Amino acid sequence: xNNTSKPVYxxxxxxxxxxxxxxxxxxxxxLPSVRAFxxxxxxxxxxxxxxxxxxxxxxxxxxxxxVGMFVASGAKIKLRDAQRADFIKNIWPPVERQMKRLNIELxxxxxxxx
Amino acid sequence: xNNTSKPVYxxxxxxxxxxxxxxxxxxxxxLPSVRAFxxxxxxxxxxxxxxxxxxxxxxxxxxxxxVGMFVASGAKIKLRDAQRADFIKNIWPPVERQMKRLNIELxxxxxxxx
DNA sequence: CATACTGCTTCACTGCCATAATACAGCGAT
DNA sequence: ATCGCTGTATTATGGCAGTGAAGCAGTATG
Numbered sequence: 001x002n003n004t005s006k007p008v009y010x011x012x013x014x015x016x017x018x019x020x021x022x023x024x025x026x027x028x029x030x031l032p033s034v035r036a037f038x039x040x041x042x043x044x045x046x047x048x049x050x051x052x053x054x055x056x057x058x059x060x061x062x063x064x065x066x067v068g069m070f071v072a073s074g075a076k077i078k079l080r081d082a083q084r085a086d087f088i089k090n091i092w093p094p095v096e097r098q099m100k101r102l103n104i105e106l107x108x109x110x111x112x113x114x
Numbered sequence: 115x116n117n118t119s120k121p122v123y124x125x126x127x128x129x130x131x132x133x134x135x136x137x138x139x140x141x142x143x144x145l146p147s148v149r150a151f152x153x154x155x156x157x158x159x160x161x162x163x164x165x166x167x168x169x170x171x172x173x174x175x176x177x178x179x180x181v182g183m184f185v186a187s188g189a190k191i192k193l194r195d196a197q198r199a200d201f202i203k204n205i206w207p208p209v210e211r212q213m214k215r216l217n218i219e220l221x222x223x224x225x226x227x228x
Numbered sequence: 229c230a231t232a233c234t235g236c237t238t239c240a241c242t243g244c245c246a247t248a249a250t251a252c253a254g255c256g257a258t
Numbered sequence: 259a260t261c262g263c264t265g266t267a268t269t270a271t272g273g274c275a276g277t278g279a280a281g282c283a284g285t286a287t288g
Binding site: 064 | 263264265266
């Protein structure tokens with residue numbers, strides 16, 4: 001949703017997600033280390049670790065202790081499916097409800113970008 | 115623990131908004147008192163007051179101290195326009211971005227409800 | 229004035245987020 | 259084995275948001 005009023009570790013998680021979905025990090029690639037990513041994003045290493053933690057719990061990254069964290073096999077599809085399901089179940093319904101309440105048509109939303 | 119991911123005072127705010135937009139409370143009508151609405155919604159009076167507070171700051175309700183809170187003149191249109199603007203500016207863009215990223219077509223969203 | 233409603237203010241508790249300073253543990257190259 | 263990287267655990271602290279209890283303040287009515 002809004003990236004401005006969101007906890008840092010969730011924003012970091014979104015950045016990783018998008019990087020994987022967009023192919024910036026392919027399966028088997030090593031993700032930035034917690035320390036490197038922390039410096040890059042101006043965050044605390046522990047906050048980055050907290051963001052990474054969710055991915056390993058979901059099996060999207062595998063940890064080689066002492067080496068680094070790597071994008072797991074099938075992570076891209078798995079991530080895509082999970083986000084699609086979440087979007088359809090949790091994101092879209094309130095959006096559609098709001099559109100109906102405010103009489104917003106899809107046309108006026110799609111015109112705004114060529 | 116927190117099955118309700120959204121703060122109570124924001125949910126209350128949404129309820130008020132919808133009631134005004136749907137015409138349940140017309141302009142000049144008195145809104146439920148903080149205590150009455152608190153009991154009705156199973157919330158704390160202070161939480162209700164906090165929800166109401168945002169509306170008076172936006173000039174959508176006028177306060178007659180010691181009497182009650184009343185829907186301001188032009189509140190419905192004002193509220194509708196504000197929510198439309200917010201939707202188009204803040205809500206829709208990330209939704210659309212996510213749809214593109216996940217290759218979600220509008221068709222599969224609109225089919226689910228006939 | 230007394231009563232009963234109204235909104236609102238103050239103080240405090242709780243939980244979550246982010247940060248910090250260490251310290252520990254695993255791996256690879258020199 | 260040592261050095262330098264990797265992730266992880268511990269404990270503590272500051273800040274902030276959400277909620278709640280009690281009481282203060284304004285208004286209408288009799």
